[in-house]
Amino acid sequence: MATNRLFNSLNNVFITLVSLACTLPMLLVLMVSFTDERAIQRNGYQLWPEQFSFDAYNLLLLGSTPLYQSYMISIIITVVGTAIAVLITGLAGYTLSSSHLRYRNHLAVFFFITMVFNTGIVPWYLISTGLGLRNTIWALIIPTLLFNPFNLFLVRNYMRQIPQSLTEAARIDGAGDAFIAFRIFFPLSLPVLATITLFYGISYWNNWFNAIMLVDRESLYPLQYLLFKLNSEISMIQSMQSTMDLGINAVLPSESVKMATAILTIGPIVLFYPFLQKYFIKGLLIGSVKE
């Protein structure tokens, strides 16, 4: 039993270390965002700053920065994109799960083929530009609407378990398919719809691929792309400063501004994390454990 106890405590120590390894790097970014720029120049990044400073957040939140604009863009594409994606995935999931439809499996194959046969970014790019999406907000929403047809099959498999007797009764009462989908299937499928809402929501929030491919106008940069640009284009931070007076011997807080932007980008994810984790794990397990 002594070896058992030794094993258990070593195990606890090891797992604590692993979870620290997952947290500390983010903590470092957080701390740097609160560090005085001169302290960074002197000591480099530190987990515990020699001198705290809110300059970066002052600049980002009170100056005239592209941050608010990008935040708006990110929120719009996440909300609108996710809403449309969940709606059309849910509706198609209903059709694919309806056993009274003779062609439901043909339709499933139609969706499945594009899932296994990926033509890559070049045709995707040419079609998106061909549709005139370049430099519009739709470029950030439409070309990735159904990120992954896998979600469609997740919904279908879930809806298949809804007992047929429920729909039969409704049908006898004269209910049509639209009514059955919206009033019976959707309410009964809330867990799986919540899961795909999360999948889509996270993908939209974290997406910067569409922006790098299809958007040149700074006013349309989503948050992630702004963050991406910020690292390579110091001029973006310089232009922020010129609009704000930080005092005579102020140093441009470029390092801490970058890190502060990263932190502000993570914000909403931290906020939703408990919800996220719960439904994410659910969806993951529906989708991946072979029965």
Next chain:
Amino acid sequence: MNPPGKKLSMFGELRKNRMAYLLALPAALYTLVFGYLTMPYMIIAFQKFNYKTGIFGSPWVGLDNFRFFFASPRAWQITWTTIKLNMLFIIVGTVCALILAILFNELRSRLFSKVTQSTILFPHFLSWVVVSYIVYSIFSTEFGIANRLLAFLDMQSINWYASPEYWTAILVGANVWKDIGISLVIYLAAITGIDGSYYEAARIDGASRWQLIRHITLPLLMPTISILSLLALGKIMYGSFDMIYAIVKDNGLLYPTTDVIDTYVFRSLRNIGNPAQAMAIGLYQAIVGFILVFGSNLLVRKINPDNALF
């Protein structure tokens, strides 16, 4: 309700259930445009593509685009880097996640297990751009933690962003760091699903903890391991553009170990502006990827049909 024994014609079926089929129309339209309509564009790999004339009016050049690509030494380098990085992601990721899942399964405190799982899963929800900042805060030559640590140990500091030899390890580390939580959750669920009576029986026979893992847990996890690996293998020619371009960007010094097919295609398309050549490489990528998936699935099915994907 149609009379029994009499099948409706196709048109009749579609008409009778038109509302039900209509509900799938938006998704079907999307799949048509962004799935099927992308396929004809693949022929530009054999053209000297011009935006003005489009796919119907651009002149044919045979295999020139392929020849151009394969003539350069970069072709083999990026193919090798893509496969090597992905293999390492799969192997290191799976081994780490398995070890972690087995150790998690031995935990006594549910609360401790829940809290640590949450922290390990969290990085998965970060974008690669955010992760690129984390990588930068560790490996930045001027300010990074890594160089400060080296200085503390009285060692020479390293110019990380100019030394390609370290980047295979850094990218594998970043990938495992971000995604280990996902595999951990899946493997842990699979382990929890194992019938407890196997363990009891083995324990009565005097099996040690290690023997239980070696002879019960691992063999019963094999189907899950092989399905996840096969799914990952399906993307082996696709080099996680998001990850590598966010972290490395256009830093040519690091190309020898970090440039993959996806980043190369991106650059030919967006920076050089040659969609035809980019498409040729994309086609090569799709075909090799396809062969690898079917090949490895065939192999797995030969060994144990239950573990195969299809």
